Amino acid sequence: MSTESPSSAAENREALLASARRLFAARGYHVALSAIARDAGVGQGSLYRHFPTRLDLALAIFEENFTVLERIAASDPGPGCFLRLWRRLIGFTVESTAFVETAVDARRQPVDYRGPERLVGLLSGPLARAQEAGLVDPALTVGDLMLLQRMVYGAIVTEVDPAAASAVAVRALELVDERLAWGED
Amino acid sequence: MSTESPSSAAENREALLASARRLFAARGYHVALSAIARDAGVGQGSLYRHFPTRLDLALAIFEENFTVLERIAASDPGPGCFLRLWRRLIGFTVESTAFVETAVDARRQPVDYRGPERLVGLLSGPLARAQEAGLVDPALTVGDLMLLQRMVYGAIVTEVDPAAASAVAVRALELVDERLAWGED
Amino acid sequence: MSTESPSSAAENREALLASARRLFAARGYHVALSAIARDAGVGQGSLYRHFPTRLDLALAIFEENFTVLERIAASDPGPGCFLRLWRRLIGFTVESTAFVETAVDARRQPVDYRGPERLVGLLSGPLARAQEAGLVDPALTVGDLMLLQRMVYGAIVTEVDPAAASAVAVRALELVDERLAWGED
Amino acid sequence: MSTESPSSAAENREALLASARRLFAARGYHVALSAIARDAGVGQGSLYRHFPTRLDLALAIFEENFTVLERIAASDPGPGCFLRLWRRLIGFTVESTAFVETAVDARRQPVDYRGPERLVGLLSGPLARAQEAGLVDPALTVGDLMLLQRMVYGAIVTEVDPAAASAVAVRALELVDERLAWGED
DNA sequence: GATGAATGAGCGTTCATTCAT
DNA sequence: AATGAATGAACGCTCATTCAT
Secondary structure (H helix, E strand, O other): OOOOOHHHHHHHHHHHHHHHHHHHHHHOOOOOHHHHHHHHOOOHHHHHHHOOOHHHHHHHHHHHHHHHHHHHHHHOOOOOHHHHHHHHHHHHHHHOOOHHHHHHHHHHOOOOOOHHHHHHHHHHHHHHHHHHOOOOOOOOOHHHHHHHHHHHHHHHHOOOOHHHHHHHHHHHHHOOOOOOOOOOO | OOOOOOOOHHHHHHHHHHHHHHHHHHHOOOOOHHHHHHHHOOOHHHHHHHOOOHHHHHHHHHHHHHHHHHHHHHHOOOOOHHHHHHHHHHHHHHHOOOHHHHHHHHHHOOOOOOHHHHHHHHHHHHHHHHHHOOOOOOOOOHHHHHHHHHHHHHHHHOOOOHHHHHHHHHHHHHOOOOOOOOOOO | OOOOOOOOHHHHHHHHHHHHHHHHHHHOOOOOHHHHHHHHOOOHHHHHHHOOOHHHHHHHHHHHHHHHHHHHHHHOOOOOHHHHHHHHHHHHHHHOOHHHHHHHHHHHOOOOOOHHHHHHHHHHHHHHHHHHOOOOOOOOOHHHHHHHHHHHHHHHHOOOOHHHHHHHHHHHHHOOOOOOOOOOO | OOOOOHHHHHHHHHHHHHHHHHHHHHHOOOOOHHHHHHHHOOOHHHHHHHOOOHHHHHHHHHHHHHHHHHHHHHHOOOOOHHHHHHHHHHHHHHHOOOHHHHHHHHHHOOOOOOHHHHHHHHHHHHHHHHHHOOOOOOOOOHHHHHHHHHHHHHHHHOOOOHHHHHHHHHHHHHOOOOOOOOOOO
């Protein structure tokens, strides 16, 4: 009977996203939605109201990630912007391996999602600037980068030891390392 | 695919593996086990007897793949053996993207599986011979190859268009192509 | 039908009744109450204030119907009044088959509802006048009529084709037609 | 963990039908399916296996009713057969008022059900024999009878007092009584 | 050894009801 | 007085697992 304030809608949304992020990572994309609601301290109906499907939850998390990347892109007009973006993107990849399962699901129940295109748009300018400044192999395309990110997902998601995820990502990128300056600080 | 014939234990096992392979690919690793039994024309209890868990089914399929690779390794003592093995391995990867989900599951409910080590053992000799013959970059280690295969999984499994899987694998490998002669026939 | 205008209590009540009438007819008596509120452009809490239970909504619609019948009864002191009333009553029956579900519900969760008695009171005078004028079989009682109306509900509500409702009502009444002059204009 | 014998399939089916018949009558067509399973002493999954939808359960009950009627029709070649059939049919109607709700549902989610046609086929011969023998008004058609049965549903289902159901059916039929010899033994 | 019906916990979803605003 | 988000019990349904035959 404990009714929270109806005005806590925005807070609930935040709490649900945070719980989803955490439980997706800890227990996989197919964690029970009721567990997410419980973890967020929110009723099942409210979860449903905010995010009618599991995918809506996943896409909302992507959206948050995008916001972070957009902020980086907007704040740094220099040639170093690209590497910051790329590191953050790989960071998201390492943190959210559960989204490979999202991708697997999406292949079977296709959804209209413009994420990749938006990411391309976001990276193009910074990549060009970095290449002009001689920081990145000029032959590398944004498409190559998108593929590389997906490959990193593969490397991480098949890693038995969760603690090794970052190291695996580094090793994976090193396999193409002459072209990309990842890892050198 | 439903068989009405007198079903011996061995035949049932074969039928179950074939159905699992097909349904894992078509409907994903989490397809209902009852669907596999039905597709194989076998009772649910028999599926259970042969493969107590879903993972047992997956590992048995890996085992079949191993057998194919071992046959190649045993039959070709020349320097070209490695590339044949590698191509077949990538072929298996393309065919069974569902096994990324197996890997994801396995991370959460860890199982003692010696697959990677066996694969290393299988590839070491042929790789060395290929490197001696100048066919493959001598700096490439078997560990690099294992990682590369896992990266290919990532590229494929995040590909929305199933028909593009092979092409994506090729593109993924080209990102490291100077070192590996994949694709040149 | 969603109204954005400043909504007074009385307007809300009207809008809710109109939406309930429509949705009961279109989607059945058990349509979600939230759908009625939404359709009326009114908050769920306001629906609640006006009509605490689903049955209150149904009874309020009956009440509106009564008002129409009372107006007819009050306005026509002649012998033809009865048939006008009867036709309108059968009309309401055809329009609101969903109320059979109300009746079914009411049988299980009995409610003190004086509808039938009021209807008897409303029809008695006009029926007597019609019988005196030789327009209706003098052996027919008001109770018979009430039962007949209920029988018409049965005929309509079991009719698969909604468009056939009126025709079914006519056929149903014809089964007792020598006694009642329904249908002859 | 109490597992009943897998061979109790037929018994389970019977138990489910009996429970459904009883609970549909007592608590309405929309009684929880889990309540029916519980009442029958059967798991929910088994209910589902035997009757995938609520409607399947309802139709199976109709089927049982049909079997009873067919047995009467087959066993009595005389002119009195029709009245026995008709009494039994009205008896089923009185017993299973919940099926008005089935009909209401069916109007919204139409289903291909040949019940009425079968009933017509079942009654035609016996009705003709009864009419030849002068037991029933020769002007009465089978279609009239079907409609009459539906009208009886309306009379019963709108009756507040469940104990009055039979009496209401009798009164309802008396409204057309010169034509049909119902009630006189 | 094979069978397939039975089981029931657990999931996603719906919705009447409440209540801070 | 009106709003509409929050709640959570309850439903239909799925499916891994068991076991009498």
